[in-house]
Amino acid sequence: MANVDGEYFAFNDTCTHQGCSLSTGTLDGTSVTCPCHGSTFNVTTGEVVNGPAMRAVEVYAITVNGEQVEIAIA
Numbered sequence: 001m002a003n004v005d006g007e008y009f010a011f012n013d014t015c016t017h018q019g020c021s022l023s024t025g026t027l028d029g030t031s032v033t034c035p036c037h038g039s040t041f042n043v044t045t046g047e048v049v050n051g052p053a054m055r056a057v058e059v060y061a062i063t064v065n066g067e068q069v070e071i072a073i074a
Contacts, residue, residue, distance in 0.1 A: 001062075001071070002027050002043040009043040010060040010071045017053035 001010045004027075011032075013022050020036035031049050033040045039053035046056040061072040 001069070002032060004030050004043065008062050008064060008069055010062050011041070011043055011046055012058040012060075014057070015039055015041075015053060016048075016055040016057055017051075022057070 040050040046059040
């Protein structure tokens, strides 16, 4: 999950290139960069911004209720 200017976005933690964890990557604005091979994904859409990954990561709907954040994983 990422907080971008107070808005939350949830996405699959696994890079679609070689399965590294995106949670240890770098968040810059709406882009998260995989620490293993540098693939970059847009956290709002899941789309690949920069390879070597070829497939988007899955994104999930979020509901914020006060201090509780609910993520809908279908």
